[in-house]
Amino acid sequence: MQDLLGSDPHELDPLERQVVAMFVDGVRVLGLPRSIGEIYGLLFISQTGLSLDDLVQRLHISKGSASQGLRMLKSLGAVREADGGAERRTYYEPAIELKRLAGGFIREQVRPHLESGKTKISILAEKAQDIDDPERRKFLSERVERLETWMRSGGRVLPVLQKLLGQ
Amino acid sequence: MQDLLGSDPHELDPLERQVVAMFVDGVRVLGLPRSIGEIYGLLFISQTGLSLDDLVQRLHISKGSASQGLRMLKSLGAVREADGGAERRTYYEPAIELKRLAGGFIREQVRPHLESGKTKISILAEKAQDIDDPERRKFLSERVERLETWMRSGGRVLPVLQKLLGQ
DNA sequence: CCCTGTGTTCATTTTTGTTTGAACAGTCAC
């Protein structure tokens, strides 16, 4: 079904395309899947909330991708559901405060790794104590200590980051 | 050729294995390939510098991977060549100062994206001015302004990050 | 009920990115 009266609203216009591409690039740096960038990008540049079906049709992605992408974006606090009134389907809007976006990313993607890292290091620290050769043991202790320093620095940095981005 | 007098020096001992696994996890968070984590991890836990061949044999990776991995680690400032005296082959040692590691990562992996992002946004800003519908144009300008704010925040944060990690 | 519209799940396919290994280049010793 072609729209013969001007541009097809199902297609992205060049400007939208460019914004979407920008966000696709952006999320790749963060190690997130392409579809996340497409979805967030389109929401970011849209004046009205979009439904899952809107995303499917305009981005040419599958319902599955759109559903999973929205789930992740919600968990990151990067999109919220608009209160659609009596509407059946739900519409999504982007969160555009950097503070919120960064906070969600840190909470969901960074902190868990920091935590599990700390655990692994303490296990390592114990094992290092069991080494027989004293010289080797000393060296390992130093390196483990270094890892612990790294983790402490990481822990100190995150709150500062969040604070600086909240402006 | 089996070493019958104790552990084979070509094989990683359990502790080394664990450290390597930790770094493999770590670099994945940063979006870097597995081999980078393996190589840096083994260097980190080794008391002496290691040659390319050492890495190939102990990690069971190809010469190609080792060569490319070392190149990237050098560009990140995460390994340096030990001054091997009259030795033919070169030995590599890890940089273990967080400041240096973070600095290299920011310089090589983060800044370039920030820069290209700024460029893209200014192109976007121009295009937004060409939109006919005044309401749409106003909305787009706001969003572009928002993107510029994000970039400014990003630019402000990096130096602080480097400073905080240099301790 | 049954049917339609909305959204989720998950096994399979597709895409992307990494690793491999063979060919090659450079260097030193003889």
Next chain:
DNA sequence: GTGACTGTTCAAACAAAAATGAACACAGGG
């Protein structure tokens, strides 16, 4: 020169991650 050794390159093979789409669950409405 020639051979042994060290390291690089890059097309092809492979593995990991993401997207697809069909089956499914759920919620109104008629």
